[in-house]
Amino acid sequence: MLGYLFSAAAVVWIGTFVYVVILLQRQRRLRLELEDVKRMLDEIKE
Amino acid sequence: MKKWQWTLVALLGIGMIISQYMDFIASPPEAQMGNVVRIMYFHVASAVVAFTAFGVTALLGLIYLVRKKWIWDQLARVSAEIGVVYTTFVLISGSIWGDAVWNTWWTWDPTLTTTLILWFLYLAYILLRASIADRERAAKVASVYGFIAAIDIPIIHQSVTWWRGIHPNVITAQGFNMPPIMVFTLLFSFLVFLGLYSVILWISTMMAKDRDELSDLRELARNALAKYDERVGS
Numbered sequence: 001m002l003g004y005l006f007s008a009a010a011v012v013w014i015g016t017f018v019y020v021v022i023l024l025q026r027q028r029r030l031r032l033e034l035e036d037v038k039r040m041l042d043e044i045k046e
Numbered sequence: 047m048k049k050w051q052w053t054l055v056a057l058l059g060i061g062m063i064i065s066q067y068m069d070f071i072a073s074p075p076e077a078q079m080g081n082v083v084r085i086m087y088f089h090v091a092s093a094v095v096a097f098t099a100f101g102v103t104a105l106l107g108l109i110y111l112v113r114k115k116w117i118w119d120q121l122a123r124v125s126a127e128i129g130v131v132y133t134t135f136v137l138i139s140g141s142i143w144g145d146a147v148w149n150t151w152w153t154w155d156p157t158l159t160t161t162l163i164l165w166f167l168y169l170a171y172i173l174l175r176a177s178i179a180d181r182e183r184a185a186k187v188a189s190v191y192g193f194i195a196a197i198d199i200p201i202i203h204q205s206v207t208w209w210r211g212i213h214p215n216v217i218t219a220q221g222f223n224m225p226p227i228m229v230f231t232l233l234f235s236f237l238v239f240l241g242l243y244s245v246i247l248w249i250s251t252m253m254a255k256d257r258d259e260l261s262d263l264r265e266l267a268r269n270a271l272a273k274y275d276e277r278v279g280s
Contacts, residue, residue: 001146002081006070009088013062016242020055023249030256037263044270 058245061238068231082146083228089139090216091235092132095163095243097199100168102247104196108190117255119185122192124250126171130241133165143207148212156205157213160198167195 069087076083106122109115140158141151152158171192178184206215216222222229 002070002084005081005084006066009066009069013066014090017055017059017062020058020242020245020249021247023253024051024055027249027253027256030253030260034256034260034263036259037267041263041267041270042272044267 053244058241060270061241065235065238068234069106074225075229077145082143085139085143085146086216087232087235087264089136089143090232091239092135092139094116094236095239096129096132096136096164097202098240099125099132099243099247100164100192100196103129103168103171104193107192110185111189114186116258118252119189120251120254121247122189123175124247124254126168127250128246130165130172132239132243133161133168136161137165144175153212155211155213156209157202157211160205162197164195164202167198171195180200 048156065087071085073084073087075081103122103126106118106125110118144153145151161171171188174191175184175188178187205211206213216224216232222232224232
């Protein structure tokens with residue numbers, strides 16, 4: 001029982017950690033895209 | 047990713063490793079339940095975070111109704127979504143524990159039933175929001191609904207006392223009914239789970255904010271390009 005419990009908890013923790021990292025990377029990509037669009041808008045205005 | 051963001055994620059990772067160590071190595075097995083007691087650290091911590099998340103949804107919904115600022119509504123929405131995930135975790139871990147201790151995956155105990163109702167209530171919150179196209183109206187309706195649904199939280203907490211079910215009462219007005227090492231492990235689990243909740247809430251809200259800004263700017267760029275094309279054409 002302990003071995004299974006330990007493994008299940010470890011899988012949940014690792015999965016959650018990977019999810020947080022992926023979420024942060026997605027946010028970074030979104031930010032970069034946002035900056036690109038802002039730059040494009042500035043160029044249009046000029 | 048900025049340096050402080052990496053630091054935050056690294057701290058969270060270290061917290062998870064320590065929590066795993068505390069739950070399975072530092073903390074002793076319980077006299078009657080044995081190693082099954084270790085499920086409690088995840089189960090109780092998840093329940094506390096789920097209740098916190100729904101409480102935050104109710105509170106921020108009220109703030110949105112008063113201030114009408116989009117960010118409060120987004121925080122409330124994301125908090126409810128995280129709360130549903132944590133409640134799912136509470137129900138699953140509780141079932142595994144129940145099978146080992148009560149010899150049944152599910153029983154219609156008042157605490158279990160009211161928790162299941164809470165899960166359905168906030169699942170309905172998410173569906174309700176998705177079913178209303180107008181963003182402002184969805185936010186208003188969800189704010190009121192989120193506040194009413196939160197009434198179930200104190201009912202769950204009091205259900206053990208009011209209806210005397212078979213669900214154990216670990217945290218009472220007198221404190222924790224367990225040895226200090228188990229209390230410390232449980233409190234550490236609370237801390238890591240709350241940290242995780244806060245980080246996911248923050249990133250998801252920032253993403254929602256950026257997505258909205260991006261869609262507004264794209265619209266602006268499209269209009270500006272259309273005007274430019276018109277001018278060049280004439």
